[in-house]
Amino acid sequence: MKILVYCISLSYVFILCNPVLAQRVKFSPEVSFSQDTNVINISKIWSNYVDSYSIQHTDSLRKCLWYQETADILTYSLGAKAIFYNSCSHFTFSIRKIDERLYEINSIAQSESLPETEPVIFKIYKLLAIEVNGKYKLFNYFDWKKQSLNHYDGGSIVFYFSPLLNFDENKFRESIQFVEMFKKCYDIDDNELITYIIAGSMDECWALLGVPYTIVHSEKRYAGYTIYPRTVLSSRPDHIHELVHAIMLPHYQYASSFMHEGIATYYGGTSNYSFEHHVRNMQRYIKENDIDFSNIEELRMIDNIYGETPLFNTVSALVVEYVIKEQGYKKLLSLFECDNSQAVFEKLGMSNSNTNNWIIQLIERNE
Ligand SMILES: [Zn+2]
Numbered sequence: 001m002k003i004l005v006y007c008i009s010l011s012y013v014f015i016l017c018n019p020v021l022a023q024r025v026k027f028s029p030e031v032s033f034s035q036d037t038n039v040i041n042i043s044k045i046w047s048n049y050v051d052s053y054s055i056q057h058t059d060s061l062r063k064c065l066w067y068q069e070t071a072d073i074l075t076y077s078l079g080a081k082a083i084f085y086n087s088c089s090h091f092t093f094s095i096r097k098i099d100e101r102l103y104e105i106n107s108i109a110q111s112e113s114l115p116e117t118e119p120v121i122f123k124i125y126k127l128l129a130i131e132v133n134g135k136y137k138l139f140n141y142f143d144w145k146k147q148s149l150n151h152y153d154g155g156s157i158v159f160y161f162s163p164l165l166n167f168d169e170n171k172f173r174e175s176i177q178f179v180e181m182f183k184k185c186y187d188i189d190d191n192e193l194i195t196y197i198i199a200g201s202m203d204e205c206w207a208l209l210g211v212p213y214t215i216v217h218s219e220k221r222y223a224g225y226t227i228y229p230r231t232v233l234s235s236r237p238d239h240i241h242e243l244v245h246a247i248m249l250p251h252y253q254y255a256s257s258f259m260h261e262g263i264a265t266y267y268g269g270t271s272n273y274s275f276e277h278h279v280r281n282m283q284r285y286i287k288e289n290d291i292d293f294s295n296i297e298e299l300r301m302i303d304n305i306y307g308e309t310p311l312f313n314t315v316s317a318l319v320v321e322y323v324i325k326e327q328g329y330k331k332l333l334s335l336f337e338c339d340n341s342q343a344v345f346e347k348l349g350m351s352n353s354n355t356n357n358w359i360i361q362l363i364e365r366n367e
Pocket of ligand 1: 241
């Protein structure tokens with residue numbers, strides 16, 4: 001089975017890795033001076049939640065202020081080290097009535113303003129407030145939206161997709177079987193469900209979640225993304241690269257992205273091509289170019305070779321392949337204890353002086 005995938009770089013995660021205490025949510029004049037008592041109440045609830053959350057995130061707080069005990073999309077982050085709440089401020093620009101029971105709260109999450117720097121907008125997002133027994137509670141936008149979507153519930157994955165899309169059921173089953181096989185292989189014992197959202201593009205998936213803009217956006221049809229911990233966004237039901245992230249990220253939150261991208265690319269390819277395709281590109285590339293692989297992190301900065309192959313992901317997948325074939329799954333998992341690529345190479349007995357030659361050997365041994 002040829003697997004075509006694309007994954008947005010995890011490097012965005014580093015933008016958000018320096019937590020500072022979250023600020024209170026700020027409101028636009030439209031909200032602040034609203035005469036609608038519901039808007040006034042909802043803005044208080046929302047503000048309370050943001051304030052309390054920055055001090056202590058507890059389930060009881062969620063139970064008290066949220067409708068239903070569902071995942072709160074706002075606690076989703078780009079990675080375990082990059083919780084939105086800890087690193088950005090929130091600006092709520094409108095709270096508008098949708099129907100008799102529902103209001104829509106529209107906000108922007110952005111980096112803290114520093115003198116002489118423009119804030120970075122992380123996302124524009126919406127959530128809802130729903131009236132329950134005369135009181136308003138916060139309501140996850142997707143929990144409301146998904147009622148109008150089709151779904152396929154198959155054990156370890158729940159797929160949601162537009163009623164306009166049609167898929168061969170076998171594609172859903174293949175993904176579910178892959179997850180089961182992968183977990184067994186790596187001894188991952190959990191019954192956690194993966195939420196898998198399918199739409200025409202990644203941006204359309206975000207829109208279903210109530211996120212019309214995010215820093216990790218893409219209009220590409222083949223783009224995929226995994227929202228930590230276990231929500232996959234894709235335009236197709238068999239996005240193996242993202243499924244590997246959805247299984248591995250929650251269990252190895254602090255492992256280096258070198259290992260996460262390596263294992264996901266080894267099993268599922270990346271950037272719309274299979275791992276084998278990328279290795280063939282690499283074989284051609286090293287014949288035509290002088291490249292030094294000694295500094296792995298610098299490979300992230302190089303554009304995809306031949307417009308197709310990301311060097312960082314492909315090198316990491318070659319290392320994963322080598323370890324699986326030569327040293328086994330247990331050894332591979334031990335490398336997920338390393339939080340940076342240099343530590344991975346040290347654990348494999350490599351030094352700066354022999355890394356380059358070793359990687360070239362890994363590329364050539366696939367010829
Ligand atoms: Zn990836």
